[in-house]
Each structure stands twice: as C-alpha cells, then as structure tokens.
Amino acid sequence: MTAIDCEVKHGENFTVANIGKLSQLNRFLFQLPSRAIEVEGKLFIKQILDLTSCEISFNKLPAKAAIPFYHKHKQNEEVYLFIQGKGEFQIDGKVFPIVEGTVVRVAPEGERTLRSISDEDLVYIVIQSRANSYEGHTILDGVAIDKKVSWLNSD
Numbered sequence: 001m002t003a004i005d006c007e008v009k010h011g012e013n014f015t016v017a018n019i020g021k022l023s024q025l026n027r028f029l030f031q032l033p034s035r036a037i038e039v040e041g042k043l044f045i046k047q048i049l050d051l052t053s054c055e056i057s058f059n060k061l062p063a064k065a066a067i068p069f070y071h072k073h074k075q076n077e078e079v080y081l082f083i084q085g086k087g088e089f090q091i092d093g094k095v096f097p098i099v100e101g102t103v104v105r106v107a108p109e110g111e112r113t114l115r116s117i118s119d120e121d122l123v124y125i126v127i128q129s130r131a132n133s134y135e136g137h138t139i140l141d142g143v144a145i146d147k148k149v150s151w152l153n154s155d
Contacts, residue, residue, distance in 0.1 A: 006048055015049045022083070022123055025060035035069065041121075054129040061087070061122040066115030073108040077131040080104040080114075085122035089114045098122075107131060 007018040020027075030042040041060030045051070055076075061067070063085070070090075080089070082102040089098045091110045098104065098114065106112050108131050116122035 008048060010050075017045065017048050019043060019045070019048075019058065022058065022060070023121075025058055025123070026062075028058075037068075054127055056128070057126045059124050059126060061085075061114070061116045061124075063116055063119050063121055065122075067113045070111045070113045072111050073128070075108055075130050076128045077108055078106045078112075079127045080106070081125040081127070083123050083125065085116055085120050086118040087114055087116045087122045 006020075009016045025041040025043065028041060028043040030039045030044070031037075032039060041062070043058045044055060045057070046055045049056075080098075080103065082098050082100055082104075084100055087098045088095050089104055089112070091104075091106055091112045093111075114122070
C-alpha cells in the first residue's frame, strides 16, 4: 500500500484519511531527497490531508536499527511523539532514553538522530512546523458552539 492508496474523504471543512495499522507502516517507502537512501516505514501526510500549517509523518524504525545520519532544519522545529518501543535520541551530542509516552521538541538548529535499542520496532509520529510561528493559545482560539451534539441522548 502506498500513500496514494490511502482511503481519503474530503468535506468543505475537513479531510479524513485512513493510513491503516501502525504495525504495518513498513509498507510505505520514502526516498530521502538529499541522499541515495530509501526509508521503509515512513509516511508524510501533508499532501494526503492538504495540511496548511505543519507536516506530520508516521515512522517505524525496526528493532535494534538506527538512523544512519544526523539532520537539522533551516526553519522548522520538530515534535517527536513516541508510541512504541525503546530507544535513544541524540541532539547536539547529548543522548537520552526514549520510550512509549516520551515527547521531544527539537529546535531547527539541533543536530539529531535516533536509534531503537529494544527487540520491538520503535514507532513514532513527528510533527514539523515553522519555529516561532504559533501566535495563539489553543484555549483562546477555540469557540464554544451552543448546539446539542447529535449522538447524545435527547433526554
């Protein structure tokens, strides 16, 4: 299955996609533009969802595998959300453990890499957006609507 094969539904104010089970991320292949490396288990969803404010990727690093290079960004910070496995994350020469539930923010200039150190795959989501571009707090941006939710009982 490729990103093109994902089930996608569009509405005036939404896009919904089903990329399938995270345990099957290895069916996606990503060609790294700056190097002659093909990465199995990496799916970017900006184009699938028509995102306008960030890039999101789903990632699966095989058990006991490592990213074989460092990278950084010109403008974007990244947030890594680890949802399975154990590993080590290295930023600017500092190494720290990562496990399910670990969340890491990396500034654009941070030189980063990571590796899996367990017998299970390391599964994580990365959210990428322009550093210092967020000007509003989520609670202040939300607006309550005085309308009964359709699936609640009509008592």
